[in-house]
Amino acid sequence: MPTPDAVPQPRPEDPEITPEVVKDHGLTPEEYQMVLDYLGRTPTLTELGIYSVMWSEHCSYKNSIALLKTLPRDGEKLLAAAGDENAGLVDIGDGWAVAFKIESHNHPSAVEPYQGAATGVGGIQRDIFTMGARPIASLNSLRFGSLDNPRVRFLVDGVVRGIGGYGNSFGVPTVGGEVVFDPAYEGNPLVNAMSIGMVKVGETVSATASGVGNPVYIVGSATGRDGIHGATFASEEISEESEAKRPSVQVGDPFTEKLLLEATLDAIKTGAVVGMQDMGAAGITCSSCEMSEKGGVGMTIQLDKTPQRETGMTPYEILLSESQERMLVVVEKGREHEIEAVFDKWDLHAVQIGVITEGDRVRIFWHDDLVADVPAPSLVLGGGAPVYHRERTRPAYLDTTQAFDPATIDDLTPPDRGPGQAPASGDALKALMGSPTIASKRWVFEQYDTHVRTNTVAGPGPTDAAVIRLKGTTGARGGERGLAAKTDCNGRYVYLNPRRGGQIAVAEAARNVVCAGGEPLAVTNCLNFGNPYKPEVYWQFSEAVGGMGDACRAFETPVTGGNVSFYNENPDGAIYPTPTIGMVGLVEDVEADTTTAAFPSGAVLLLVSPASWAHTGGIEASEYLMHLHGLASGDAPHLDLEEEKTVHAATLAAIRAGHVLAAHDVSDGGLAVCLAEGCIHGETGASVETPEASGARLDAVLFGEAQSRIVLAVAPEAVDAVTALATQHGAQATRLGTTGGDRLVIASGGATVVDEAVSDLAHPYTNAIPDAMGEPVVA
CATH class of the missing domain: 3.90.650.10 (PurM-like C-terminal domain)
Incomplete structure (x- = not known):
């Protein structure tokens, strides 16, 4: 085993790090210089891959975080600050909290609609139950081009089947959403998935590593080659070459995810779990680095111990794989057998692959070779990842549209x-x-199980927002409480007036929640825009975020977190700017008020x-x-x-x-x-x-x-x-x-x-x- 001061060496089969290799990894020359400054040397290919995915737009939010911080992110009912955990967490009374979040899976769905949509559903569910909350409902927001186009019909069919195939098998009802058809989304569909869960206040688990000497486990499925560089793929425009990147689309298994859900909640009940994070975008790389940075500790990973379902996988592939249904878990030292017993009961992998260390470095070993040694703070959102303030220009098309x-x-x-x-x-x-x-979207929602678990009071169809019964809670008037939920955005409004369109997206979501009998509580958002390097697109983004903030402050509905999806463009142009709002509201009495x-x-x-x-x-x-x-x-x-x-x-x-x-x-x-x-x-x-x-x-x-x-x-x-x-x-x-x-x-x-x-x-x-x-x- 190398000494603590050892330096990673290139593997014989790795290519030389050239400007072309750096460019292929999505890093600019300036960003690569930052990598050199952080490491003090030339990175290995594995390290370059780590920085590539962690500094991708999808993971680092480098072009959006400065503006996102202007949104209202505080409220007396919030139990977790925006972005601090895998999902937002809001106190709903009676000792209960609701966890909820929305994320995009646009690019994968454009290439492979069934798996793109399915894994979008699976990923957002893991964000919920990784916190210790049991998912109780799913929603979605979908946008496609004209149904006259055969390709669009193919996408619609695949996406809807993917959502139903995963959600129905996983056993969580899809209770609401929206489907929009407009030529603006012809070459770049939007697939936004939202999940809601319930958890007792004080029984959540944080995505934080702590406790020097504590073991680090990978649990769930084995690791394959699916999804490698998925985060990078989601951080570039869709083009004719996108079809060749089909391997970047993950493959989901909802039945394994159901086992992982139950095993995870059982593991949390043991009290032996110190921290836990889903392996979503960037897989092991993201979970290890983010958990380490958040806890102010280091981590050593023995990568060859990772259960693998394909032969001949390299350290680079294992680290960057986005294979689904996997978690990284930090376990209290001495209680490893408890966690292993839980996952063995559910017939899932639970393998120790690492340990928490002093310092701030994540060190990756492949057998006896040190293949990566990176400072965790240099990689993450809010840490050393680059933050940009892009040029903004009011789009010229507004002169024409507003002269109508x-x-x-x-x-x-x-x-x-x-x-x-x-x-x-x-x-x-x-x-x-x-x-x-x-x-009517009946053709869509009849492919979903909308009432599994028997908590759905108002599902898709003749209702402005879904209503889910919150069993075990009591409202002010003595009845059982419920949660109203809605996804909403009119992209055409945002296109024609980004600031007002952003305000209306929040206002209409709140209006729909009210129509279903709910009092708006908080929002999550999925901000779908074009290329942020284009000044007109960044102006749209800036104005829309400003409008959302205006409305959230007015309605006292803080933003609990969410997702930014840039590069939603194709050779014919960008989509309508579409800041999708996911809102939840409290229904005091589901029988009387829904x-x-x-x-x-x-x-x-x-x-x-x-x-x-x-x-x-x-x-x-x-x-x-x-x-x-x-x-x-x-x-x-x-x-x-x-x-x-x-x-x-x-x-x-x-x-x-x-x-x-x-x-x-x-x-x-x-x-x-x-x-x-x-x-x-x-x-x-x-x-x-x-x-x-x-x-x-x-x-x-x-x-x-x-x-x-x-x-x-x-x-x-x-x-x-x-x-x-x-x-x-x-x-x-x-x-x-x-x-x-x-x-x-x-x-x-x-x-x-x-x-x-x-x-x-x-x-x-x-x-x-x-x-x-x-x-x-x-x-």
Whole structure:
């Protein structure tokens, strides 16, 4: 065994470290000079690989951390600071905490959609149960190009099957999410996976190494060659060469992960676990270096002891492999047999491969050879990894998009005013109901197990946010508590106005949580953007992060952590900037407060909006303008965060008072689509009159996407009480009409503008995605 002052030597089969080799590892000349400065010598190939993955954007956040630190990251209910642990941790009372996080698996899914999506689900679950929390629910946020494209249909099919295949087998319900289709995502789909878990306060495990002399174990699956340089692959643009990088996509095994979950929770119960971290991006490299740095200790790894499922693996390959279902565990010395017994019971590997040492260096041995010796602080986020402040330039395209004149688009023709050059408003509504972004996602979520473990109170379908029962908890009114959860973002809004779009992403997520009966608590985020080295992209990123921060501060929903995914580009350009928000909220009584978006017959429909609301809005940035006219133009909708808060407060008060039969926010497609969806879900008609909007275009009244609006269905006897609550909270409740019959009739300005059978609206809504995917169903 080499002496403590020994220097790693190149292996005979390793190539010479040349500028080309350095470039192939994704390091700039300046970064390579930093490596030389840290080591004081030329790195071995293994060490170069370590710095390559640890300083990749995916692991180091080198182009984003400075801006991320501007987000609100503190709150009285937070039990872990943002980024300190594998996931966020929020106190929900009764001695319980909820752990939750969202991450991307965009690049792997673009190359191998099934495994890319599947391992995204598996990875985010491990982030939850590594902390000691049992996963109770999954959500996702998916974005694809047009379903007219065969390649897109292939991606949709593979991603959905991957999510279902892993999640269903693992045994955690997929309770919600969103699916968006837009040409902006044609060559670069977005696959964001979110997981939520529960844990007793004080029973969590930290991803921290400590205790000199404590043994270090690798547990779970054996290590293979899948996923090598996956972190680096996720930190570059997708191109024609991406297909050749298929080996960078990991391969998942949900049945092994289920065993690993139970074994991990059992191991934690022994009290012998000192620290634990999932082996996600960069595998052993990341977990060993991050845990060492966080604990202020060193670590020695005997790499040849790692269980391997392929022959002839090199130290480089083992260190950088991203094989799934593996953990690194620091065990209390003298209690090794307890941990080994637990994992043996679950038929999983538990092999000591290292030991905690004094100092700050991670030393990697291959048999008797020292192959890497690196200072852990030089590798990690917030330590010695490079931090950049990129150039920012307002994109020139905004001059064109914000100069959009709605007058260039013909307004709609009401059916009772005779035919004209513009389409009839009823036809426009039917066309929008068939937009894949608006249409029912039943084809997607019916491939998921949404109710396994029997905690799902409101799952995918007629609900604005999912609601999960929190067994063993009691709310203020004596009922069982629940958790409302939602993923949300309108990338088109962010594209047209990054700051306001970032605000709306948070506001709409909160609005949806409120509609389901929840009080917003905190958010996690998955920030999907293009190449940060392009000044226009970095300006979008900076503005969007600023907008998210504005909204999170206004709603007192701190950011618990998340993920940044840059380089979401293809040869045709970047995606829409898409800062996906994952939000959780507390439902005080799941039986009394959980509200769906299905309007019952015989109810009165009220529109809750700000008291001073005068923003009738226009057609700019709307799904109507995009789907019917092919334009992503104008400005993002108006939003006043203080006004938005009044709508949330009024709605939540009405729900908790027991007055609300259904609640649905006005979003994609505007008021007319909101009403149509509520009628379809509730299998009823409605007769309504739109609020007065003097001088507004008909298409804007029907399909404009002005924010801060929620439609409530209430019993006739509750109208006065809800109206009074709205006023009390600084909002207003405007009577729209009543539900009943089998037709949706909308009047505006005293004239009927829509008169359609609900079944005729339901047909395109129900069949749009199955028809496109080749599997039609009957509405």
